Amino acid sequence: MKLEVRKIDIKSIVFSALPLTIFCLAILGGIITFFVIDNPQYAVMSIFHKIVSVALYALVYVIMSIAFSVFAVFLYNFFGAVLGLRGITLDIEDAAESIAEEEE
DSSP states (O other): OEEEEOOOOTHHHHTSSHHHHHHHHHHHHHHIIIIISOOTTTTTSOHHHHHHHHHHHHHHHHHHHHHHHHHHHHHHHIIIIISOOOOEEEEOOOHHHHHHHHHO
16 A cells, blocks of 8 residues: 655654654763763863763754754645645555465
8 A cells, every 4th residue: 555645743743752762862972972082172071061061962952953853844744735746655565465475
């Protein structure tokens, strides 16, 4: 069965697992940036300052990533729903069909 995604709800981007996933990856990136990589600029920072830096880095990264995602979804909706261009087409097979094919 072929399905075409014509419009994406912006709330499905903002209120989903995506921001939490990006936050976890940003925390990991912040830990690597401020604790693991030996950078002389961060050597003079105390542990407390490094932890605050990781938190702020993650927060800003999540805000920027979600803002970019919302903008991308807005553009997709504009081109797909308003201008009438084709959307993403997904080819999905039913579970019953796949089980029948495996048995044969």
